[in-house]
Amino acid sequence: MDMRFTPEERAFRDDVRAFLQSELSPELAGKVRLHQPLTKAEMEGWHTKLNARGWLAGNWPTEFGGAGWTAIQRHIFEEESARAHAPRIVPFGIAMLGPVLQRFGSKAQQDRWLPRILNGDDWWCQGYSEPGAGSDLAGLRCRAERQGDHYVVNGQKTWTTLGQYANMIFCLVRTSTEGKKQEGISFLLIDMETPGVTVRPIVLLDGSAEVNEVFFDEVKVPAENLVGEENKGWTYAKYLLTHERTNIAGVGFATAALDNLRRVAGAQIHRGRPLSQDPLFASQIAEVEIELMAMSTTNLRMLSAAAQGQAPGIESSMLKIKGTQIRQRLDALTRRAYGGWAMALPSDGGNEGQPLGAEEALAASATWLNNRKLSIYGGSNEIQRGIIAGALARG
Amino acid sequence: MDFSLSDEHRMLQDSLRGILNRHSGDDALAPLLEAGVIEALLTEGEGGFDGSGAAVALVFEELGRAGAALPLIGTMIGRAALAQAGMPEDAARAAFADAEPGTRADRGVAIRADADRLTGRKTMVAGAEDATHLIVTTADGLWLVAARAEGLAVTAFPMMDGQRGADLEFAETPAHRLGSLTDFGAVLSRAALAHAARTLGEIEAAVDLTLDYLRTRKQFGRALFDFQALAHRAAELTVEREQARSAVVNLAAHLDAEPHLRDRHVQACKVTVGRVARLVAEEAVQLHGGIGMTEEYALSGMIRRLIAGDTAMGDADYHLERFANGEGAWA
Numbered sequence: 001m002d003m004r005f006t007p008e009e010r011a012f013r014d015d016v017r018a019f020l021q022s023e024l025s026p027e028l029a030g031k032v033r034l035h036q037p038l039t040k041a042e043m044e045g046w047h048t049k050l051n052a053r054g055w056l057a058g059n060w061p062t063e064f065g066g067a068g069w070t071a072i073q074r075h076i077f078e079e080e081s082a083r084a085h086a087p088r089i090v091p092f093g094i095a096m097l098g099p100v101l102q103r104f105g106s107k108a109q110q111d112r113w114l115p116r117i118l119n120g121d122d123w124w125c126q127g128y129s130e131p132g133a134g135s136d137l138a139g140l141r142c143r144a145e146r147q148g149d150h151y152v153v154n155g156q157k158t159w160t161t162l163g164q165y166a167n168m169i170f171c172l173v174r175t176s177t178e179g180k181k182q183e184g185i186s187f188l189l190i191d192m193e194t195p196g197v198t199v200r201p202i203v204l205l206d207g208s209a210e211v212n213e214v215f216f217d218e219v220k221v222p223a224e225n226l227v228g229e230e231n232k233g234w235t236y237a238k239y240l241l242t243h244e245r246t247n248i249a250g251v252g253f254a255t256a257a258l259d260n261l262r263r264v265a266g267a268q269i270h271r272g273r274p275l276s277q278d279p280l281f282a283s284q285i286a287e288v289e290i291e292l293m294a295m296s297t298t299n300l301r302m303l304s305a306a307a308q309g310q311a312p313g314i315e316s317s318m319l320k321i322k323g324t325q326i327r328q329r330l331d332a333l334t335r336r337a338y339g340g341w342a343m344a345l346p347s348d349g350g351n352e353g354q355p356l357g358a359e360e361a362l363a364a365s366a367t368w369l370n371n372r373k374l375s376i377y378g379g380s381n382e383i384q385r386g387i388i389a390g391a392l393a394r395g
Numbered sequence: 396m397d398f399s400l401s402d403e404h405r406m407l408q409d410s411l412r413g414i415l416n417r418h419s420g421d422d423a424l425a426p427l428l429e430a431g432v433i434e435a436l437l438t439e440g441e442g443g444f445d446g447s448g449a450a451v452a453l454v455f456e457e458l459g460r461a462g463a464a465l466p467l468i469g470t471m472i473g474r475a476a477l478a479q480a481g482m483p484e485d486a487a488r489a490a491f492a493d494a495e496p497g498t499r500a501d502r503g504v505a506i507r508a509d510a511d512r513l514t515g516r517k518t519m520v521a522g523a524e525d526a527t528h529l530i531v532t533t534a535d536g537l538w539l540v541a542a543r544a545e546g547l548a549v550t551a552f553p554m555m556d557g558q559r560g561a562d563l564e565f566a567e568t569p570a571h572r573l574g575s576l577t578d579f580g581a582v583l584s585r586a587a588l589a590h591a592a593r594t595l596g597e598i599e600a601a602v603d604l605t606l607d608y609l610r611t612r613k614q615f616g617r618a619l620f621d622f623q624a625l626a627h628r629a630a631e632l633t634v635e636r637e638q639a640r641s642a643v644v645n646l647a648a649h650l651d652a653e654p655h656l657r658d659r660h661v662q663a664c665k666v667t668v669g670r671v672a673r674l675v676a677e678e679a680v681q682l683h684g685g686i687g688m689t690e691e692y693a694l695s696g697m698i699r700r701l702i703a704g705d706t707a708m709g710d711a712d713y714h715l716e717r718f719a720n721g722e723g724a725w726a
Contacts, residue, residue: 001399001400001404002396003398003648006396009396286718287666287715289718290642290667290715290718293641293642293663294639294642294645294663295638295641297641297644300396300398301398301637301640301644304396304398308399314633318637321634322634322638384630385626385630386623386630388630388634389623389627389629389630392629392630393621395606395610
């Protein structure tokens with residue numbers, strides 16, 4: 001047993017730190033730290049810097065222009081990036097679509113779409129969930145009908161994150177109603193500038209509008225935009241879920257949140273001394289820190305097992321549950337540490353007026369509200385428990 | 396980064412499993428000692444051949460999984476402490492006297508040292524009846540007492556975890572001060588790891604037994620695993636089991652780290668494993684239902700060992716408070 005990084009991994013970590021030191025501006029890091037919404041240009045700018053260094057697609061093999069990192073390298077990159085408050089890489093093209101195209105796409109699709117993901121020509125979003133198909137995703141009804149060399153798409157997608165910036169969307173669509181519902185789903189790439197596509201923002205609890213509804217009304221999609229085989233889309237979607245989840249534990253995000261909580265609790269006054277010295281509050285911080293220490297190692301153990309070729313199974317479900325529990329507890333403690341300021345309404349406009357000097361407290365409240373999503377998206381924690389239990393029941 | 400067992404440790408594991416499969420209860424002690432189990436827990440300088448965190452964790456996890464509550468920790472502490480103190484004595488069988496009546500986990504409440512004499516009480520001393528040496532904690536020291544010392548009364552009784560324990564009553568009993576608790580922080584941390592790893596093995600055994608029961612027991616014409624209310628609780632147990640395993644791995648990997656970092660991991664390990672052990676004990680009984688209440692069923696001993704494991708050397712709350720305050724584990 002050896003929990004140390006290898007000399008090569010330590011050297012890589014130093015490279016990542018040096019890169020973040022030189023390329024990440026304090027202004028941008030400050031916005032990320034306060035969970036303020038980034039502009040499209042800010043996100044694209046960060047992608048451009050990473051791509052110039054060859055680090056935008058750490059998870060892609062080098063033959064497709066990726067960095068070909070090991071799972072441990074990806075973990076190091078993600079953890080260092082989160083601790084430095086770097087913007088997260090927008091996952092839809094890099095982490096989600098890219099690996100699916102590499103595994104199941106045609107040569108023509110790979111040649112056409114993969115370089116455009118890297119150089120930022122396309123901004124992808126994800127069309128999975130529907131109003132009637134949330135946790136029960138296979139119940140989706142958005143329909144694609146083959147007519148000659150086109151599909152005609154009708155229906156609705158929802159919870160489409162950053163869809164307002166996207167020009168392309170990868171969708172799970174229904175191409176058959178025969179047999180099991182999982183067997184009539186296809187994976188289709190749709191140009192959002194096609195007539196009949198409408199994007200409407202959904203305002204969330206925290207006032208942000210990062211997610212959208214996307215409507216399809218008689219949208220014509222070239223048949224060449226079908227990935228893999230018709231009615232095999234569920235397989236591709238599942239591949240995406242089990243193979244691209246190294247960061248599902250969110251260790252870096254949790255570590256950054258813990259650092260922030262400690263700072264806030266050290267500055268807030270309780271009974272004449274820092275809140276961080278209050279036995280009750282200090283023990284709550286300690287509990288979540290201890291959980292994080294264990295979870296971080298759980299994450300490394302599972303990455304290490306995956307690196308040695310063990311098939312991914314229920315580990316990502318375990319990490320998702322524990323990781324989101326930890327982050328939500330950190331968010332809750334941070335919000336409450338602000339005391340009265342936690343009563344202020346976070347607002348992205350700022351036109352209505354705000355309490356004086358409460359910028360960070362407002363961010364903490366907004367983060368608490370926004371991060372309720374953690375235990376819902378990507379398969380709710382109850383779905384994850386169901387996946388774990390299903391595997392356990394089989395023995 | 397490598398979490399797999401070395402070849403030597405895999406062989407040690409195989410040998411332990413073989414013995415624990417063939418012998419149950421106290422009958423396993425002699426063959427384990429013969430196979431060198433104590434020496435695996437000690438460094439070469441202490442007269443052993445390993446003594447690494449990985450070896451200690453492996454040995455006690457196997458013992459815990461097999462439900463073998465054997466008084467090995469006392470002898471491990473005794474031999475390591477005497478070696479560190481440079482004493483030529485051989486603590487063939489030592490017992491570790493730590494818990495005191497009248498306090499949750501403080502030391503020196505019921506016992507005090509006066510020059511080279513101890514007066515007061517210790518309780519829950521595993522293996523005291525058969526010990527040749529006693530290693531005794533006070534508020535600020537670690538002491539060696541001969542098992543047959545004058546002014547020492549031993550009253551034995553069965554303990555929750557299946558071991559024989561004893562009350563020790565000291566009346567100006569001659570004792571030799573080995574040093575402060577922090578002087579022996581590394582030895583005490585190794586003992587805390589041993590307790591935690593044994594509890595981890597018991598957690599695994601109890602979770603496995605519970606999952607098996609959920610697969611096979613039928614009610615309303617369906618396996619219990621088909622009931623979501625039960626299935627989700629079972630899933631949660633496996634998530635927490637992984638947390639406990641990681642906490643043990645962390646402490647095992649930091650047993651030789653500088654004292655502050657090592658102690659943080661001692662505390663985190665005791666907090667995590669203690670919390671998960673109590674959770675598993677409670678949930679295992681509930682998920683089983685009535686059968687989980689019976690003495691005859693295999694779960695009964697596990698439940699008792701699980702809750703005893705949290706208490707040894709300070710429970711989760713004790714260590715959580717010290718972690719939160721940034722205090723050492725043994726100061």
